[in-house]
Amino acid sequence: MVTGEEDIRVGIQAMKHGASDYLLKPMQLDVLSLSVERALAVKRMELELESYRQSLEEAIEGRTHQLEAAMRRIEMTYDETLEALGAALDLRDTETAGHSKRVCRYCLEMATAMSRPKDELKHIMRGSYLHDIGKIGIPDAILLKEGKLTSEEMTIMQSHVRIGYDLVSRIAFLAPAAAIVLTHQEKWDGTGYPQGLVGDEIPMGARIFTIADTLDAMTSDRPYRKALTFSVAREEIIRFAGKQFDPEIVNLFCSLPEERWETIRLDLKLPRLGEGLARPSHPSVSPRVIRPVRRGESRAATN
Numbered sequence: 001m002v003t004g005e006e007d008i009r010v011g012i013q014a015m016k017h018g019a020s021d022y023l024l025k026p027m028q029l030d031v032l033s034l035s036v037e038r039a040l041a042v043k044r045m046e047l048e049l050e051s052y053r054q055s056l057e058e059a060i061e062g063r064t065h066q067l068e069a070a071m072r073r074i075e076m077t078y079d080e081t082l083e084a085l086g087a088a089l090d091l092r093d094t095e096t097a098g099h100s101k102r103v104c105r106y107c108l109e110m111a112t113a114m115s116r117p118k119d120e121l122k123h124i125m126r127g128s129y130l131h132d133i134g135k136i137g138i139p140d141a142i143l144l145k146e147g148k149l150t151s152e153e154m155t156i157m158q159s160h161v162r163i164g165y166d167l168v169s170r171i172a173f174l175a176p177a178a179a180i181v182l183t184h185q186e187k188w189d190g191t192g193y194p195q196g197l198v199g200d201e202i203p204m205g206a207r208i209f210t211i212a213d214t215l216d217a218m219t220s221d222r223p224y225r226k227a228l229t230f231s232v233a234r235e236e237i238i239r240f241a242g243k244q245f246d247p248e249i250v251n252l253f254c255s256l257p258e259e260r261w262e263t264i265r266l267d268l269k270l271p272r273l274g275e276g277l278a279r280p281s282h283p284s285v286s287p288r289v290i291r292p293v294r295r296g297e298s299r300a301a302t303n
Ligand SMILES: [Fe+2]
Pocket: 131, 132, 160, 184, 185
């Protein structure tokens, strides 16, 4: 800015509007030349900074893509590891082959409909899939025994929740799912094991799990009976709301279309987490009124 006005306020105004310098008339060539050189130096620095910023942004974007791809690969490896663990258990306990996968899918269905956070969905899926992993530590003579278990054998059998918890809680990416493994045999009214937790004391994932577990146990063939229909299983689950199951989750379970469970049952493939999470949530349906279980009524079948 070159001016005849010798007023500091004019100078300040000019700089505020982007002038790099403020020169007074009459013009002196050497002063002007110096000023222009300074202005050019500043401009060059600005351009360099801008190009550095751009290349930095590109580098960060590239690295972010690489990191995301690596995370996806790790997640896939996690899920493959889980499938291998589950398959190892299925090899020993063939009666329940496919049970873990179906229970996992049923849990995901309910937890998604409950709008649980994505991270929790992941842990619920993993915990429900591995719920019986502790049975790996139960002797064949007990695990595969056809007759009724003695009380000692029952105690050993029940230790599968602790064995499973000890196994899973030591693996960092599975640690948050370990709570479900430990508490998957707890019941809403406190009559479950190993701690006899009551109501909300039982982790949400385990409360969802018990419904999914019963649903699958009842709709699967057993040596002593044929698979029951989903309608029968549903009625049984409703009967034990408030006793074995969290009544609110039973309400939610009943609000979901029955055909959905049959579709899941037919599709045995365990979804990769991304696939499962990407599915749209359900339209809400008004919940049914739940009749609490009466004294003396037998429990719903569980696995
Ligand atoms: Fe179990």
